[in-house]
Amino acid sequence: MAQQHLDPTDSTAGSPPGLPTAPEPGGAPTAEALACYLRAQATEFLRALRLHRETGGAGHGTEESVDAARALRRSARRISGTAHTFRPLLDETWSAELCPELAWLSGTLAREHACQACLERLLLALHRLSGTAVLPAQPTEEAAGGRTDRGNLTVGAAKAGALLERQLTLARTRAHSTALQALGSARFHAVADKVAVLASDVPLAPGAAMDLTPLAAAARERLTDAVAALPLVTAGSPYNAEALIHGLSPDPAPHPQDAPWHQVRLLLRLHRYASEVLDGTDSSAHVRLSAAGQALDRHRDASEAAAAAASAARTPRIAPATAYALGVLHADQRHEVEAARFAFQQAWQKQAVGAG
Amino acid sequence: MAQQHLDPTDSTAGSPPGLPTAPEPGGAPTAEALACYLRAQATEFLRALRLHRETGGAGHGTEESVDAARALRRSARRISGTAHTFRPLLDETWSAELCPELAWLSGTLAREHACQACLERLLLALHRLSGTAVLPAQPTEEAAGGRTDRGNLTVGAAKAGALLERQLTLARTRAHSTALQALGSARFHAVADKVAVLASDVPLAPGAAMDLTPLAAAARERLTDAVAALPLVTAGSPYNAEALIHGLSPDPAPHPQDAPWHQVRLLLRLHRYASEVLDGTDSSAHVRLSAAGQALDRHRDASEAAAAAASAARTPRIAPATAYALGVLHADQRHEVEAARFAFQQAWQKQAVGAG
Numbered sequence: 001m002a003q004q005h006l007d008p009t010d011s012t013a014g015s016p017p018g019l020p021t022a023p024e025p026g027g028a029p030t031a032e033a034l035a036c037y038l039r040a041q042a043t044e045f046l047r048a049l050r051l052h053r054e055t056g057g058a059g060h061g062t063e064e065s066v067d068a069a070r071a072l073r074r075s076a077r078r079i080s081g082t083a084h085t086f087r088p089l090l091d092e093t094w095s096a097e098l099c100p101e102l103a104w105l106s107g108t109l110a111r112e113h114a115c116q117a118c119l120e121r122l123l124l125a126l127h128r129l130s131g132t133a134v135l136p137a138q139p140t141e142e143a144a145g146g147r148t149d150r151g152n153l154t155v156g157a158a159k160a161g162a163l164l165e166r167q168l169t170l171a172r173t174r175a176h177s178t179a180l181q182a183l184g185s186a187r188f189h190a191v192a193d194k195v196a197v198l199a200s201d202v203p204l205a206p207g208a209a210m211d212l213t214p215l216a217a218a219a220r221e222r223l224t225d226a227v228a229a230l231p232l233v234t235a236g237s238p239y240n241a242e243a244l245i246h247g248l249s250p251d252p253a254p255h256p257q258d259a260p261w262h263q264v265r266l267l268l269r270l271h272r273y274a275s276e277v278l279d280g281t282d283s284s285a286h287v288r289l290s291a292a293g294q295a296l297d298r299h300r301d302a303s304e305a306a307a308a309a310a311s312a313a314r315t316p317r318i319a320p321a322t323a324y325a326l327g328v329l330h331a332d333q334r335h336e337v338e339a340a341r342f343a344f345q346q347a348w349q350k351q352a353v354g355a356g
Numbered sequence: 357m358a359q360q361h362l363d364p365t366d367s368t369a370g371s372p373p374g375l376p377t378a379p380e381p382g383g384a385p386t387a388e389a390l391a392c393y394l395r396a397q398a399t400e401f402l403r404a405l406r407l408h409r410e411t412g413g414a415g416h417g418t419e420e421s422v423d424a425a426r427a428l429r430r431s432a433r434r435i436s437g438t439a440h441t442f443r444p445l446l447d448e449t450w451s452a453e454l455c456p457e458l459a460w461l462s463g464t465l466a467r468e469h470a471c472q473a474c475l476e477r478l479l480l481a482l483h484r485l486s487g488t489a490v491l492p493a494q495p496t497e498e499a500a501g502g503r504t505d506r507g508n509l510t511v512g513a514a515k516a517g518a519l520l521e522r523q524l525t526l527a528r529t530r531a532h533s534t535a536l537q538a539l540g541s542a543r544f545h546a547v548a549d550k551v552a553v554l555a556s557d558v559p560l561a562p563g564a565a566m567d568l569t570p571l572a573a574a575a576r577e578r579l580t581d582a583v584a585a586l587p588l589v590t591a592g593s594p595y596n597a598e599a600l601i602h603g604l605s606p607d608p609a610p611h612p613q614d615a616p617w618h619q620v621r622l623l624l625r626l627h628r629y630a631s632e633v634l635d636g637t638d639s640s641a642h643v644r645l646s647a648a649g650q651a652l653d654r655h656r657d658a659s660e661a662a663a664a665a666a667s668a669a670r671t672p673r674i675a676p677a678t679a680y681a682l683g684v685l686h687a688d689q690r691h692e693v694e695a696a697r698f699a700f701q702q703a704w705q706k707q708a709v710g711a712g
Contacts (some may be wrong), residue, residue, distance in 0.1 A: 128597070130604040157604040238594035239695030241484075244688055248486040248513040248681055313680045319681035324669045325604055326684020332600055335691055339595030 156321030243338035306333035472529035512677030599694035
């Protein structure tokens, strides 16, 4: 069944009729398995796009519209990632044209959700740190340069919450407009047309080798090599205080030490898609790797939230109490980054033992 | 030999002649072992006092003078703590009079050192966080309300360092004056006279039970009961994020969640002194417990440093960048508090297994 290939956490498992079926289990996986997976993902993409239009994707997101956008990103990532891993088996020009366009699309669609998730994460952390709800009561006070309660750390959390809400809501609104523009653009329609063709006709390369295993193994090797280059011994030692090092350094960009972890997150995803192509259903390796993947998602989210708190602290004319709260919040999220690395190390170790 | 009873980390192990010798090893420890320990500690107290006066305790501390003050605090704590644990074996009036006076003395003498250690810990942390030395270049700029570089987080670490240096140096200077006044006071001379008598004549209670073991066991039980009441399951789970909870709450006092840990630190110390009385030399239990004790020292130091950073952030008219750096620093030290609890849990678990 085609929906066996879909992400198991995907809530949209309704199977459109007439999809090609997966190859029989057993035997080496062939290019037909790849074609089958790509057709299923393309169909899912078109279904999500139709749903997104029907559920009012043009307005601010209803739950269905948010789900549809997520399903759209998911299938776009899978088509693009699978085409990348199995590139030698596919028509070269087709891959070179479609992959960057799908990456552009999923990146554009992801930004609105990322802003919202970042805001929720930061407000939750402020709530934990202050012992009170920090939803802003006077969201314009800060902007007006209000200086009441200066030096009073109590109000700092509330003011920091208001400031973050204002900044991240603005960013989300902008991302929403950008996503809407993208979905109405000629560029998007060209992508959608290509995906519509893919749903019935996968452009396999002429004379391509038929066994998928070596290419999937190469994707796995790229992942294990990148993991081997991570500072896992340090990460596995609790409270190593690495993540906050240089937390007050002048560089306004996200921490450079995070980049190799973000890279592993992407390689883990590519490995997972390749496993989906090969195994059809969730393999036990997939299940074992999901904890590692979740840790890296948390790593990415905390890294971005820490950067957002530091960025908010650079707002001109904020009160010292607000800046103090943002400093505590930044360090708290860097602490989360470190915790996520520890969790990844633990999950990866288990996965390695389980696989050995 | 009497100096067997002294703390092994004590650098001042010269043995004054004419001290009573410890009882033979083997057999139940008797009140004579207690008397021997107290005489040795009293002698050490008088030696440290003489050294402190000779090495210019009146001026700002030379290394010898600092060592002498430390030895003075150590012996004062041991006399007071031992008298507390074995109170039924000692003259009641004598204990009731001397113990609070020794606690006053060691507390007064400790404050100067604590201010210095707190400052060093915070400057070291700022250095780690900013990647640069944070010794203040312009220590008066902040006080004058200098607002250059507002919003520039880079200078925040340097300004925070300057602010902390100013505040904690002032506190240390005050503590130094208070300690000098104390050492010249009639109150202190009364304590020193009592300790001088103790060096030759320990006021054992008439008809006191001769076996020390039950009282030492009771001290150990008070420790294990207090440890059992600690949230050790949480502490043993890395990155539980407990220590920073309510880090932005309005209470300006040190975190109430720290108090039970501070209490265990004191009970562990009393247990260690009782072990010293009973075993003469370092027992293996003492060695096993030292890691636990070091973790609790670190817990106390980080807790106080976090409070100092939060307190500095309440200084009026500081720049937002300074407040931000102090917020990061506060959270970093609360992170250290959590790390110390984890280290204690690990050490205690090992100790429990080793003793079992």
